[in-house]
Amino acid sequence: MRRVTIKDVAAAAGVSIGTASKALNGQGKLRAETRDRVAQAAERLGFAPNPLAQALLTGRSYTVGLITTDSFGRFSIPVMLGAEDALGAGLISVFMCDTRDDPDRERRYIEMLTARRVDGLIVTGRRIEPRLAVRADPSIPVVYAMTQPEGEGAAVLPDDEGGGRIAAEHLLAIGRRRVAHITGPERFLAARLRARGFQAALGAAGVEPCGAARFGEWSERWGREAAGQSLADRPDAIFCGSDQIARGVADTLRAVGRRIPEDVALVGFDNWAPMALGALPPLSSVDMSLEEVGRVAAEHLLAAIGGDRLGGVHKVASQLVVRESSGA
Amino acid sequence: MRRVTIKDVAAAAGVSIGTASKALNGQGKLRAETRDRVAQAAERLGFAPNPLAQALLTGRSYTVGLITTDSFGRFSIPVMLGAEDALGAGLISVFMCDTRDDPDRERRYIEMLTARRVDGLIVTGRRIEPRLAVRADPSIPVVYAMTQPEGEGAAVLPDDEGGGRIAAEHLLAIGRRRVAHITGPERFLAARLRARGFQAALGAAGVEPCGAARFGEWSERWGREAAGQSLADRPDAIFCGSDQIARGVADTLRAVGRRIPEDVALVGFDNWAPMALGALPPLSSVDMSLEEVGRVAAEHLLAAIGGDRLGGVHKVASQLVVRESSGA
DNA sequence: CCTATCTAGGAAAAGCTATTCCTTGAATGG
DNA sequence: CCATTCAAGGAATAGCTTTTCCTAGATAGG
Numbered sequence: 282m283r284r285v286t287i288k289d290v291a292a293a294a295g296v297s298i299g300t301a302s303k304a305l306n307g308q309g310k311l312r313a314e315t316r317d318r319v320a321q322a323a324e325r326l327g328f329a330p331n332p333l334a335q336a337l338l339t340g341r342s343y344t345v346g347l348i349t350t351d352s353f354g355r356f357s358i359p360v361m362l363g364a365e366d367a368l369g370a371g372l373i374s375v376f377m378c379d380t381r382d383d384p385d386r387e388r389r390y391i392e393m394l395t396a397r398r399v400d401g402l403i404v405t406g407r408r409i410e411p412r413l414a415v416r417a418d419p420s421i422p423v424v425y426a427m428t429q430p431e432g433e434g435a436a437v438l439p440d441d442e443g444g445g446r447i448a449a450e451h452l453l454a455i456g457r458r459r460v461a462h463i464t465g466p467e468r469f470l471a472a473r474l475r476a477r478g479f480q481a482a483l484g485a486a487g488v489e490p491c492g493a494a495r496f497g498e499w500s501e502r503w504g505r506e507a508a509g510q511s512l513a514d515r516p517d518a519i520f521c522g523s524d525q526i527a528r529g530v531a532d533t534l535r536a537v538g539r540r541i542p543e544d545v546a547l548v549g550f551d552n553w554a555p556m557a558l559g560a561l562p563p564l565s566s567v568d569m570s571l572e573e574v575g576r577v578a579a580e581h582l583l584a585a586i587g588g589d590r591l592g593g594v595h596k597v598a599s600q601l602v603v604r605e606s607s608g609a
Numbered sequence: 610m611r612r613v614t615i616k617d618v619a620a621a622a623g624v625s626i627g628t629a630s631k632a633l634n635g636q637g638k639l640r641a642e643t644r645d646r647v648a649q650a651a652e653r654l655g656f657a658p659n660p661l662a663q664a665l666l667t668g669r670s671y672t673v674g675l676i677t678t679d680s681f682g683r684f685s686i687p688v689m690l691g692a693e694d695a696l697g698a699g700l701i702s703v704f705m706c707d708t709r710d711d712p713d714r715e716r717r718y719i720e721m722l723t724a725r726r727v728d729g730l731i732v733t734g735r736r737i738e739p740r741l742a743v744r745a746d747p748s749i750p751v752v753y754a755m756t757q758p759e760g761e762g763a764a765v766l767p768d769d770e771g772g773g774r775i776a777a778e779h780l781l782a783i784g785r786r787r788v789a790h791i792t793g794p795e796r797f798l799a800a801r802l803r804a805r806g807f808q809a810a811l812g813a814a815g816v817e818p819c820g821a822a823r824f825g826e827w828s829e830r831w832g833r834e835a836a837g838q839s840l841a842d843r844p845d846a847i848f849c850g851s852d853q854i855a856r857g858v859a860d861t862l863r864a865v866g867r868r869i870p871e872d873v874a875l876v877g878f879d880n881w882a883p884m885a886l887g888a889l890p891p892l893s894s895v896d897m898s899l900e901e902v903g904r905v906a907a908e909h910l911l912a913a914i915g916g917d918r919l920g921g922v923h924k925v926a927s928q929l930v931v932r933e934s935s936g937a
Numbered sequence: 938c939c940t941a942t943c944t945a946g947g948a949a950a951a952g953c954t955a956t957t958c959c960t961t962g963a964a965t966g967g
Numbered sequence: 968c969c970a971t972t973c974a975a976g977g978a979a980t981a982g983c984t985t986t987t988c989c990t991a992g993a994t995a996g997g
Contacts, residue, residue, distance in 0.1 A: 329720070329724050330724075331665070331724065331726075332724055332725050333661050333664050333665045333670070333725070333726060334665055336661050337659070337661045337662055337665060342661070347705065352690055353681070353686055353689070353690065355883075358681055358686065361681070361705075362680055362681065362707060365705060365707055366707075369707075374704050374721060374725065375704065375705045376702050376703065376704060376705070377675065377689075377693060377703045377704070377705040379690060379693055379694075379697075392657070393700075393702060396657050396658075396659065396660055397660050397661070397702065398659075398661060500886075500887060501887035501888075501889075502887070505889075525883060525887055528887065529887070532889060555683075555853060555884070556883070558828075559828060559829035559830070559853055559856065559857070560829075561829075561833075561860060
């Protein structure tokens with residue numbers, strides 16, 4: 282049960298194999314009648330060109346490598362889905378590569394992908410600080426999604442600073458003036474950016490932050506603990522650096538009898554559905570639109586593959602999803 | 610900057626290209642000195658064979674398709690990581706395919722993968738009921754991971770029934786005799802299996818379940834609600850069908866002043882780290898070893914690619930992770 | 938010394954497609 | 968009527984590797 286090749290199509294249509302190729306690709310000078318005959322033969326035989334042969338000949342494989350450094354964690358998944366979606370629409374297949382932050386694995390993957398003649402690379406993963414740029418054949422375009430490479434390199438990032446800003450603006454808009462901030466480790470760039478956007482928005486409204494930003498961990502435990510400390514400042518709203526933190530905060534508030542949102546409004550970050558929806562009450566949260574980040578990254582990559590020069594950093598706007606923890 | 614081909618190696622070593630190939634692959638009859646010369650030339654030039662050409666010629670591409678029906682959700686991710694891990698060790702690359710449960714997308718992916726001459730397929734995804742078998746070229750082996758196909762087909766599944774059993778056995782072992790069960794929708798095969806294993810283990814110990822199994826949703830909200838109902842039965846332990854349900858249950862127990870685990874012990878299901886660890890207190894939970902499921906599926910696939918006949922259904926044992934919600 | 942056998946390695950085909958260059962026949966223009 | 972141009976399609980090449988088959992030389996045996 283051999284697969285049908287263009288040779289079979291050519292024979293069935295009574296033309297040479299070069300002619301069959303031209304007919305199917307709309308190239309060269311052929312009579313319309315001939316084109317039709319070839320097209321019908323191809324249809325009848327169920328012909329599909331062999332991508333391997335095409336790639337070998339043309340140098341374009343219609344594949345890209347999707348490299349993640351953090352084992353497709355909670356954040357890279359949506360990015361990767363968005364990317365795969367945008368690429369799939371362009372009929373490009375995706376090689377999945379999980380480097381686990383191991384430079385050696387990364388090197389091997391890059392070699393493999395280069396050997397397989399991928400048309401481009403998308404690199405994604407957790408970001409603490411700008412990551413080392415992937416060292417690949419410079420002729421193959423690379424787009425970073427959600428991570429920023431050192432030095433040069435095209436990147437698509439969520440807008441953490443903007444996310445902090447819209448959270449603050451929302452809390453101000455619903456009338457809160459004593460707004461505290463509890464967030465993750467300060468060594469995370471994302472945590473610093475969110476805090477900066479948050480403070481900038483308060484400052485623009487002439488409001489002082491309610492106590493200094495509390496940096497800690499991304500965990501519920503830290504949320505519970507920090508909320509306890511924060512209560513001394515008598516906040517009427519708390520902006521949390523993650524939904525997990527927000528849940529911890531909510532636990533403590535409930536335990537001491539503060540009502541959410543009447544006494545203290547709460548806004549989380551990540552809009553992680555099972556966390557945000559399962560909370561009591563359901564959490565307002567900033568959504569970084571990670572799928573969109575992936576989609577945009579893929580589009581940039583497609584443009585680069587198409588020959589456009591790659592640009593610098595592109596930020597995708599975050600969006601606030603309002604639920605009961607901050608009114609609504 | 611052309612890539613170096615075997616032709617370059619052959620020229621550098623002063624042999625024909627066929628001879629170079631044999632030298633590099635350990636085939637044919639060659640003098641040891643010649644082999645070395647070729648090997649050194651290849652090394653010096655940094656030669657790596659073109660997988661496209663190899664695949665075109667031999668029909669083996671050293672790629673497999675990884676198809677998920679549920680957008681690489683929380684359950685398919687670990688499976689896919691385990692599979693990728695096992696395959697990567699075998700130097701096989703993975704095409705990522707997200708069908709979103711759309712038969713049309715699935716068909717297109719299968720076509721694409723077949724055209725690209727993948728050596729095999731792994732199908733994974735949410736499982737409510739046995740899924741329709743993927744209709745692919747019967748010459749290419751398929752292994753289902755975490756989903757079971759209708760009729761024939763090799764599958765690797767987590768052991769839901771065993772998971773229910775070990776949860777019950779653990780609760781019995783710590784002295785609980787009034788054990789209730791709150792779980793997800795009854796239409797999920799997994800929910801029914803867990804309940805069955807749970808009841809079987811109780812029965813084997815001569816213990817009556819504390820009230821009938823409560824089927825509902827996989828959500829915290831359902832956990833809160835069902836826990837309220839269940840309290841009338843005065844349970845001293847509750848086995849929950851998911852960690853989310855367990856968290857809801859914990860909320861209610863706390864709200865009515867029942868201590869965990871002193872008054873009521875709790876065991877969840879999934880061992881979903883952020884949920885289980887963030888809970889108050891941290892949850893004991895059944896871990897389905899999904900990475901292992903993926904790994905085993907990949908190994909089965911590799912065996913099938915290697916020519917072994919594919920077997921039937923293989924179950925991977927679940928494991929109980931004990932945390933504070935049930936003693937320890 | 939001649940033939941059979943073995944060794945080392947070369948030539949060529951197969952796997953499949955896209956493109957460049959040619960060829961052939963017809964049509965057009967002078 | 969002859970030369971030129973154009974249309975239609977064929978032949979061949981490139982892209983890269985592996986394997987089969989073959990050849991040339993050497994060695995061994997009779």
